[in-house]
Amino acid sequence: MHLQAVHKTYGTARQAVTALDGVTVDFPSGTFTAVMGPSGSGKSTLLHCAAGLDRVTGGSVIIDGRDLGTLGQTELTLLRRERVGFVFQAFNLVSALTAEQNVSLPLRLAGRRVESAEVRQALAEVGLSGRAGHRPSQLSGGEQQRVAIARALITRPAVVFADEPTGALDIKTSRHVLGLLRDLVTRHELAVIMVTHDPVAASYADRVLFLADGKLIEEVPGPVTPEDVAARMAGLEASAS
Known part of the structure; x- marks a missing residue:
């Protein structure tokens, strides 16, 4: 996927806030960013x-060769459903459903x-072949996040967005x-885009x-070390203060 000169402004006139200011970047298949x-x-x-999930104010976002700005709401919803996967910090599993149903x-x-075989294969890929019938309350935090990853992959998306995917997990589980995300990027030729504040998490990516x-x-x-990421972040935060 590709972002070209993307701008996003909230509000109008004097109340306008620029959240994105001309961002251009590629996210090739088979990469973890x-x-x-x-x-x-x-x-x-x-x-x-x-x-x-949000319309840009200017510029373009291209997924699978399609400019999201040219799509109506129904077309956009269908594209997200079929070609985009999501993994969230809070897992966002349906509590009444089993892992397999989620x-x-x-x-x-x-x-x-x-x-059923396809769904069970997705669970096996994330190491949960024996937990298909368990509900979220019967799973650990790490197991719930792995169910969420399997859910994100079941439609064979072109890109997966991960928003602080390890934010609710302990160090070992994180x-x-x-490591699972890193492996799946290579195995499925996915583009994974992960927002994180954690230098250790960022060190698993192909680039930051x-x-x-x-x-x-x-x-x-x-490869980048957590120490290097932390140092760069400290510099940015110092500049912003």
């Missing part, structure tokens, strides 16, 4: 605009036939989830993008 920046830098807005939910919403004041300030190719 971490997005970092101080509070208010535009990280979440970038994710929302790139995923088509994973199959995107297929059901899309009106597609649900093959590393397991990040640093935002400040809505602008793309720096792009650091991997």
Whole structure:
């Protein structure tokens, strides 16, 4: 996917706030990108605009060769449903459904036939083949996030957006989830875009993008160490204060 000169402004006239200011960046298939920046830098807005959850004020967002700005709401919803996956900090699983039912939910919403073998294979890929019948309350936080990852992958998306995917997990579980995402990027030729504040999480990515004041300030190719990420973040936060 590709962002070209993306601008996002909230409000009008004197009340206008620029959240993104001319961001241009590619997210090739088979790559894992971490997005970092101080509070208010535009990280979440970038994710929302790139995923088509928010309309851009200017510029273009291209997914699978389609400019999201040219799509009506129904077309945009269908594109997100079929070609975009989401993983959230809070897991966002349906508590009344089993792991297997949660994973199959995107297929059901899309009106597609649900093959039990396909769903169980998705759970097996994230190491949960024995937990298909368990509800979220019967799963650990790490297991719930792995169900969420399987759910994001079930439609075979072109891109997966991960918003602080390890924010609610302990260190050991976080590393397991990040290693899983890293492996799935390669195995499925996915583009994974992860917003995070955690330098350790960012070190799993192929590159780290640093935002400040809505602008793309720096792009650091991997491998990158947590210490290097932390130092760069400290510099940005010092400049912003």
